[in-house]
Amino acid sequence: MRLTVFGATGGTGRRLVDLALAAGHEVTAAVREPARLPERAPAAPAPHPVRCDVLDREQVAAAVAGADAVLSALGATDGGPVCGTGVPHIIAAMKAHGVRRLVALSAAPVPDRDPGDRPLYRLTVRPILRALFSAAYADLAVMEGEIFTSGLDWTVLRPPRLTDGPATGAYRTALRRNVPGGYAISRADLAAEMLRVLDDSAAVRATVGIGY
Template sequence: MQLTIFGASGGIGRHLVDQALAAGHDVTAVVRDPARLPGTAARVVTADLAAADRTALRAALDGADAVLSGLGPRSRADAGVASRGTRAITEAMAGSGVGRIVVVSAAPVGVVPSPGRPNPPRYDEGDGPLMRFVLGPAIRRVLRHHYADLALMEEELRDGGLDWTVVRPPRLTDGPLTGRYRTAYGRNIRGGLTVSRADVAHLMLALLDRPDSVRQTVGVAR
């Protein structure tokens, strides 16, 4: 399969590139700074999604069967990168005829409002009491700008015509690839507080071959 990976130099993106190459896929890695992805066997395309470089995006999508995105802010200075970047990607996909995209979001986002979804559910049905009443509200308060950006990203995917899948992990770790994680469609994982970036990448690649995951959110955790 020919895959285009955005955010390829990030924590999840690097695992996506390495695992996709190891599985025999033809990979195009899209990065803002190629120096952050040294020594890769992937084809590297330089593009700044904040500037919506249409020529570079079209080149990155040429011949692609599917898109994977690990976009997300590394700091407050990157606020809005997920929604803006995903908007640029989906617009370029529409013009290139590429229809499949799998993106990473975050477990708390299901209860975060967005302009088109101002009254989301109060609780995620997969969350237990500790997450509903203690950890969840505290995390959303501290990272409210980050989650608002991801909620807007998800909204734009829902409103578009692509075959999207959104993966919602809890706290990410730098642990190894294990392949031993739990998943659920449309909800978070009860008692699932962490998952490794490597395992999230593993799931995102696996979902490309699951038609039942199209236009679904997928919770994942250890």
């Protein structure tokens, strides 16, 4: 499958690119600075780097052209939140090029309330997180709204706190709700789930909670 990955130099994006290449996919890495992509051995499979600022419609359209599916591992950057503006550009490019499948990364605290939240999380942790990272979560909420009304075959993953731990494969997932008690997930396991749901028909037009 030909995949375009946005946010390919981020903590989750790098792992996602590695997994996709190892699985035999052709990967276009849409990044602002291609030089930041990790160096690879000469014989190792490598992504096709495309210089792309997600705030630039034309660059996004060029990165999406020819893809079978798009994965967004975008998040807040040093310049501030970009998902609420950048992902609508991705959606427009996908529609223009006839690309249907979109997997995007959001966050567990984004919805005001969630059926998977335990009382302690709902009453204490969620309000604190939403107060501390209000701009980032507001940006992701805008992004989710654009995705939900896009008409594409989308999946939105909502992870909790991210860690740099190893891939375990021992994570839990839940459709259309957060994972009860799932307060953390490694970026490696999150990337694995992003790749897995590409072919999961049950996850199409659904949010997916994930956590340990």
